[in-house]
Amino acid sequence: MYKILVVDDEPQIVRVMQGFLIKMGFEVAEATGGEEAIELLRSDIKIDLMIVDLKMPKISGIEVLSEMNKLNRKQPTIILTGSIDTSKYLKELKDFGYTIKDILYKPVDLFALLDLVKNKLQIA
Amino acid sequence: MAKELDEKIKFLQGRINKLEGKLLERKQTEGALRESESRLYTVLETIQEGITLSDETGHFYIYNSAMEKLTGYSREEANTCPDFIKVLYPDPQDQQRALQGIKELLERGTCREVEMRILTKDGQLKCILIWSSLALYKGRKIFLSAYRDITEHKEMEKRERLAQLGELVADMAHEVNNPLMIISGNAQISLMEEIQNENVKENLKIIFDECRKAKDIIQRLLKFSRPSRGELREIDINKSIEAVVGIVGHQFELSSIEIIRDYTKDLPIISVDEQQLAEVFMNLLNNSKEAMPKGGVITISTSLAGNFLKIDFKDTGCGMENEVMGRIFEPFFTTKEKGTGLGLSVCCGIIRAHNGELKFKSELHKGTIATILLPLRKDG
Ligand SMILES: Nc1ncnc2c1ncn2[C@@H]1O[C@H](COP(=O)(O)OP(=O)(O)O)[C@@H](O)[C@H]1O
Ligand SMILES: [Mg+2]
Numbered sequence: 001m002y003k004i005l006v007v008d009d010e011p012q013i014v015r016v017m018q019g020f021l022i023k024m025g026f027e028v029a030e031a032t033g034g035e036e037a038i039e040l041l042r043s044d045i046k047i048d049l050m051i052v053d054l055k056m057p058k059i060s061g062i063e064v065l066s067e068m069n070k071l072n073r074k075q076p077t078i079i080l081t082g083s084i085d086t087s088k089y090l091k092e093l094k095d096f097g098y099t100i101k102d103i104l105y106k107p108v109d110l111f112a113l114l115d116l117v118k119n120k121l122q123i124a
Numbered sequence: 125m126a127k128e129l130d131e132k133i134k135f136l137q138g139r140i141n142k143l144e145g146k147l148l149e150r151k152q153t154e155g156a157l158r159e160s161e162s163r164l165y166t167v168l169e170t171i172q173e174g175i176t177l178s179d180e181t182g183h184f185y186i187y188n189s190a191m192e193k194l195t196g197y198s199r200e201e202a203n204t205c206p207d208f209i210k211v212l213y214p215d216p217q218d219q220q221r222a223l224q225g226i227k228e229l230l231e232r233g234t235c236r237e238v239e240m241r242i243l244t245k246d247g248q249l250k251c252i253l254i255w256s257s258l259a260l261y262k263g264r265k266i267f268l269s270a271y272r273d274i275t276e277h278k279e280m281e282k283r284e285r286l287a288q289l290g291e292l293v294a295d296m297a298h299e300v301n302n303p304l305m306i307i308s309g310n311a312q313i314s315l316m317e318e319i320q321n322e323n324v325k326e327n328l329k330i331i332f333d334e335c336r337k338a339k340d341i342i343q344r345l346l347k348f349s350r351p352s353r354g355e356l357r358e359i360d361i362n363k364s365i366e367a368v369v370g371i372v373g374h375q376f377e378l379s380s381i382e383i384i385r386d387y388t389k390d391l392p393i394i395s396v397d398e399q400q401l402a403e404v405f406m407n408l409l410n411n412s413k414e415a416m417p418k419g420g421v422i423t424i425s426t427s428l429a430g431n432f433l434k435i436d437f438k439d440t441g442c443g444m445e446n447e448v449m450g451r452i453f454e455p456f457f458t459t460k461e462k463g464t465g466l467g468l469s470v471c472c473g474i475i476r477a478h479n480g481e482l483k484f485k486s487e488l489h490k491g492t493i494a495t496i497l498l499p500l501r502k503d504g
Binding site: 055 | 301304306307308310312313339
């Protein structure tokens with residue numbers, strides 16, 4: 001079973017995605033905020049895919065991505081954002097090797113999320 | 125006898141001297157007068173403001189070059205044009221205020237400054253500030269007026285206001301996205317359950333659908349407020365327009381709207397966010413369609429205008445009043461029952477993000493021309 005790490009500072013968003021992904025047959029690890037995410041990334045849990053919100057207080061999505069790189073974790077990642085103006089982050093995201101195709105805009109249609117998850121994990 | 129003659133000569137000599145003195149004096153005053161006139165002329169011709177001196181009948185004694193530049197009309201044209209006030213101030217409300225100003229001036233001698241819109245000879249609408257005062261000239265009352273062009277200033281104010289509004293809207297929209305996702309997500313999850321009650325199922329579907337609509341509105345709001353060019357691509361503008369026309373063409377035909385293409389061939393390739401530009405074309409076309417409920421003609425033309433690529437969308441629709449024209453870029457401003465008032469705000473944001481310009485010309489009951497100017501050079 002694939003394990004997905006869901007990161008958002010808003011607990012209800014985490015809950016919604018978690019509930020949905022579990023229903024769809026995934027295992028879910030949750031992190032409410034960047035700190036928890038980094039803690040999990042530093043532990044030795046298996047993560048097959050990460051879904052991370054860009055704009056979070058204290059530790060942002062970009063910082064989580066950067067930490068992930070440092071830890072040499074290479075799982076595919078989906079980026080969530082509430083603003084269409086990602087141009088601020090786009091350069092940094094590009095430096096990390098992400099493109100517009102890796103970004104989903106809130107409010108996210110859960111089935112669109114599912115499509116992208118499957119696509120990234122290369123499951124039909 | 126000789127003595128008498130002598131005295132007479134002396135007398136005459138004296139008169140001649142006096143006359144000469146007077147003549148010299150006069151010459152000096154005339155010179156001074158000419159000098160002062162030329163100084164006045166220099167002032168009048170150098171000053172940035174339009175200056176006029178006119179009487180109650182509307183005859184202009186002075187109509188300086190700045191005024192000619194401002195209005196496009198020469199003094200002679202202004203003096204011979206019947207009803208010049210109505211030609212210059214096309215807005216009846218402005219005409220009313222002009223007359224009110226003249227009345228106040230005659231009664232009290234002073235007048236507040238008034239802001240008016242003038243229509244120049246070449247059809248531009250300019251915003252001007254007018255100060256007037258009463259002067260006496262050969263015992264008659266005449267008006268001295270100064271006119272300042274504040275069009276640019278007004279535009280800037282408007283842009284600043286829109287930018288501020290944009291910031292606010294962006295912050296708000298951002299805050300709404302999370303709750304919206306929580307609502308729609310929960311509705312989606314609930315819909316995956318076995319639900320016996322059809323009503324409950326229907327309710328959940330409605331919640332989800334409405335969330336999608338809200339998302340749509342917010343996306344447009346965000347686009348307006350934080351216009352950002354996405355990925356730039358080199359495109360042939362005619363092809364990009366054609367792609368959009370291809371999508372809506374049939375639908376427009378059904379509404380008795382003919383689309384005439386007047387494309388200039390071999391225009392330079394430009395770098396744009398094609399998707400966003402398509403949205404602008406779509407919005408402009410839809411507005412034209414909505415302005416022609418009984419059908420009509422839309423003419424799309426492309427051309428080169430200096431360092432810009434120019435795209436015109438011209439319709440034969442209802443046109444707009446000045447009041448409407450002044451507000452079309454405000455978010456939520458709409459005259460339509462089911463309008464969102466976001467179309468043109470979004471368009472304006474997108475074009476601005478391309479360092480371009482979006483302009484409108486409109487005549488009530490005749491039609492409207494929307495003009496997009498896009499800079500040819502990448503940096504703009
Ligand atoms: N081609 C046009 N002809 C006449 N009026 C127009 C045209 N385009 C825009 N307008 C006016 O501008 C207003 C704002 O347009 P827009 O921002 O697209 O919002 P909406 O179409 O939702 O009203 C319209 O409600 C209409 O009054
Ligand atoms: Mg519209």
